[in-house]
Amino acid sequence: MPELTSAPLLLLLTAALSYLLGSIPFGVVITRGLGLGDLRSIGSGNIGATNVLRTGNKPAALATLLLDAGKGGIAVLIARALVGPDAAQVAALFSFLGHLFPVWLGFKGGKGVATFLGTLLALAWPVGLAACATWAATAALSRISSLSALVAVALTPIWLVLFGYPQMTLLSLALGALVFARHSSNIARLLRGQEPKIGKK
Secondary structure, eight states: OOOOOSOHHHHHHHHHHHHHHHTOOHHHHHHHHTTOOOGGGSTTOOOSHHHHHTTTOHHHHHHHHHHHHHHHHHHHHHHHHHTOHHHHHHHHHHHHHHHHSOGGGTTOOOOOHHHHHHHHHHHOHHHHHHHHHHHHHHHHHHOOHHHHHHHHHHHHHHHHHHTTOGGGHHHHHHHHHHHHHHTHHHHHHHHHTOOOOTTOO
16 A cells, blocks of 8 residues: 555545445446346346346446446546545545445445456556456456456456556455455355356356
């Protein structure tokens, strides 16, 4: 983490607003708006793009992916522009927590992968691109979304060091630990060889 030099009140305000932005459940909003039903009762029950894809509506899944990534990225960019680099990392953390624990859904949210990537692209775009490329390469080989996410998240601290952003390693490890925790059931299915492929309804 960078040295916290901004006013504490500004950092607290950044945290609160970033959390509220991150907590917008775009997957639920989009599927309801399109008459696809309650996303929480479909497939895995997760509110992210992978589960939206299980409805068979690819545009809805893409929109969910972009919006879930975008809310994290926008929070970071606004915080950096208006407050500073320390606030940008605070925004990344709290927008991510908002997605995982949204107040609007009883603090039962998604797994955070898209929001993780969105914040990473805004914080350090070369690292964000490397993480996205890692996800895409793993997905192309395995056709398993959860495995792709876990590999991308696990390699992110390495990309941060290689691309010259070591000050963000602690944040990356914290977010990565949460991603792995949220994927505990996926990890169990991966070990059993029962994790579904991308796009399977």
